Amino acid sequence: MYMLHLISKQKGFTLIEVLLVIAVIGIVSTAAISSYVDSTRTFTFFERYQAVIGAIRSARSEAVTSKQVNFNGELVRPDYYGVNFAKNNTDYKITVFADVGSKPLEFDNTDVVQKEINLKDPYAMTFTNMSNLSLEWPLNIFYETETGNVESYSKGLLLDYLKNKYYTLKFEDKNKGISKYIVLFQVSGLAEEFVTAPSL
Structure with a gap:
C-alpha cells in the first residue's frame, strides 16, 4: 500500500x-x-531596387569622371557611358556599358559591358513619361563623357527633354504588392528615389 501511494504521487x-x-x-x-x-x-x-538605381548612377559617375576602358587591348575614353534596359516577356536585363562600339548612341555588341543585372518574375519594371504614358522597350540612357549630359532613347527614338523633363521607372514585386520609383531628370541626368509615384 505504501508503494502504491508513493507511485501515484510522482x-x-x-x-x-x-x-x-x-x-x-x-x-x-x-x-x-x-x-x-x-x-x-x-x-x-530593396536590394534589387538599389542595384537598378546604382546602375544608372554608376554610368553617370563613370561618364563625369571620364573613366577609361579596355577596348581591343588598349585604354580608350568612350564618348558616352550608357545603361540599356531590355525586356523579354517577364525577364529584364539592365546593362551598364561604355559606348565605344561602331555605332555611337546605340547599344551594340561592340560596346564594352561594365555590369549586367538580370531580373525575373515576380519583379517588374515600367517606364512612363511626365504624362504617365508608357515608354517602349528597349530604353537607353547615354551620359556624355566629362559633361554628364544625358540623352535618352525609347525604342531608338530620342526622348525630347523639353517635353519630358523627367521620366519614371516603377520597380515592383508583383507577388508582394510593393513598389518603389526611380525618377530620371532629363536635364541633369540624376536618378532619384521615390517611395510613391512622383507628381512634380
Whole structure:
C-alpha cells in the first residue's frame, strides 16, 4: 500500500500537456518562419531596387569622371557611358556599358559591358513619361563623357527633354504588392528615389 501511494504521487506531464506544448511550438515556429521568409523577400526587393538605381548612377559617375576602358587591348575614353534596359516577356536585363562600339548612341555588341543585372518574375519594371504614358522597350540612357549630359532613347527614338523633363521607372514585386520609383531628370541626368509615384 505504501508503494502504491508513493507511485501515484510522482509528478509528470500528461499526454495532453505534451501535445499542447508541441502545438504551441509549431504555431510559433510557423509564424517565425513565415515572418523570416517575408522579411527576406522584402530585403531582396530593396536590394534589387538599389542595384537598378546604382546602375544608372554608376554610368553617370563613370561618364563625369571620364573613366577609361579596355577596348581591343588598349585604354580608350568612350564618348558616352550608357545603361540599356531590355525586356523579354517577364525577364529584364539592365546593362551598364561604355559606348565605344561602331555605332555611337546605340547599344551594340561592340560596346564594352561594365555590369549586367538580370531580373525575373515576380519583379517588374515600367517606364512612363511626365504624362504617365508608357515608354517602349528597349530604353537607353547615354551620359556624355566629362559633361554628364544625358540623352535618352525609347525604342531608338530620342526622348525630347523639353517635353519630358523627367521620366519614371516603377520597380515592383508583383507577388508582394510593393513598389518603389526611380525618377530620371532629363536635364541633369540624376536618378532619384521615390517611395510613391512622383507628381512634380
